[in-house]
Amino acid sequence: MAANAIDQTRRMLSLVTYLRERPGAHVADVARAFGITEDELISDLDVLPMCGTSFRGGDLLDIDTDGERIWWHNADASGESTAEPLRLAADEATALLVAARAVATLPGLRESDRDALLRATAKLEAAAGEAAGASSRLSVTFEAEGGVFADVDRAISERRRLWLRYYSPARDELTERTVDPIRLFAVGHTYMEGWCHLSEARRTFRLDRVAEIRLLDERSEPPAIEPRDLSVGLVQPAAEDPEVVVEVGPAGRWVAEYYPHDSAEELSDGGLRITLRSPDPASLRRLALRLGRDGRIVSPEGLADSARQAAREALAGYGETA
């Protein structure tokens, strides 16, 4: 059974309208058209024969399947109740319209795709009528660097290798690398996932950190790897990564919002003691410097020392001593 009765009901209402027009439809085709698995479809088809306009009158939907094709023997008996699709609900109109508007504003998107999105949005707004009203109360902006986006997009479709000058904030340096692009995705910012020949590993690149990009004439041949799951956070520290403990005051609580962490313990002054893991603790020197009087690195000691040392050197640049 579907986990969510609301979603299943919604789907079954559309399904009966769809099946009515298509006697003997193939299970595989219908599942694809509805964006569900064949098992989900079969579970719907198990429920539908229990449904009808009157249980006592016996006019239940006589829908059955042999696992390959679907037959509805009394489609006419269900009368007009299943003849047409139902109007869009407010949440349905909102979900599609907000997403379509957001994608349409992505800088670098191909114009043909942008046009199709805008045309579809206008038609959907007209069809949704009043239900479209609430969609203006939700909006999403994706950030992307249009030029870089278009180059990565082209490299993927033409299967070409890329050359990048890429900025690493952890080390404050630009590195040159060749990358076989795998995919382009947007989660707030826009990223490219690719096979990096410099690190000989899969890497994720944020487009606004690409300082320079060129399409090469070499063929892109990334190894077959499982694409990463975009529903979990982009930064996934490994269990073996060294532990870093940071103590922040109330004004440093933002650290817990920006850094994935193992624990954040409340302190009596309204601050937090945050334990996180990083494959490269030295990269957190930036954080220690940024925090100033709002927090400090408790451990490892070497990291705390390097932040103090950097601050002393910086002060010397102002003719000051600590």
Place this chain on the structure above:
Amino acid sequence: MAIAKAERLMNLALCLLGTRRPLSKRELRGSIEAYMEAGNDESFNRMFERDKDDLRELGLVIETVENLDGETGYLARRDSNRLPPVSLDAEEAAALGLAAKVWQQARLAGAASGALQKLRAGGMPEADNPFEGQHSAIEPRIPVHEAAFEPLMLACRDRRPVVFDYRKSTAARPETRQVEPWALECWRGHWYLAGHDRDRGAERVFRLSRITGRVRSRAGKYTADVPDVVTVRETVAAWAGESAERSALIRLRAGAGYPLRAKATAVREGSDGWDELEIPYGHGLDAWLVEFGPDVVVVEPADLRADVVDRLRAVAAG
């Protein structure tokens, strides 16, 4: 075995859509097996009310009509429930197919798929695979990690006042806020709420990740007018220091600080291993410059220079 809820909802929907005259609760109870098995009147009534609400969430317009005997009847008229004809070509269908995959939030992901299925039942052509050939190879995803999102989305939709505990970025303790929510906006992967703050009597923007505890609904209407256009992003961009009105002059070690160079309005390369940059000076610039440690020296203005030195002293002493 109890009858599955989806089966019960489906039967209620078919009865209400299939009738030309209003059906009384009694008639519906006599037609739908799950209601016959519902036990006493009270549990049936509760179930029936909840089911009607659920079907309304799915977009069904259910009318309540009183008949001559004073008995309430229900029906879902075809003409107020049908989707008007929508003619989408294959390209437009592909575009909506891409849009429907964007939400990483269960309620809206379900709603987006449901919308697509209604359009499909209405004859929308099947899209070709959007990742092949002539379409952009982009996979957009809208992240929703904040527990406050769904209750606030519904409150914005239904224009319901809410109360929640909110901790400002620099506050030690959360404070209770009474808000008339207007709109939600996602920027750089984070969700923000704009609304009228009743205690402050003014518009405020809240970051959802700073809401602690549950969002509770309040009865009653809005007391302040809802503006036609709500601009969340401008407020948040100002917090992020992106509405700079002044300019700063800094020295930057050659080869270092690429993001500062990318933001600079002017760069003069020096011969002593240091370059001079003019950069926009907005909120938070001092904290950002300190991140570059000994690779940055602020030349002017004096207040920025003093702020940076002050921060460095705190780290050096830490």
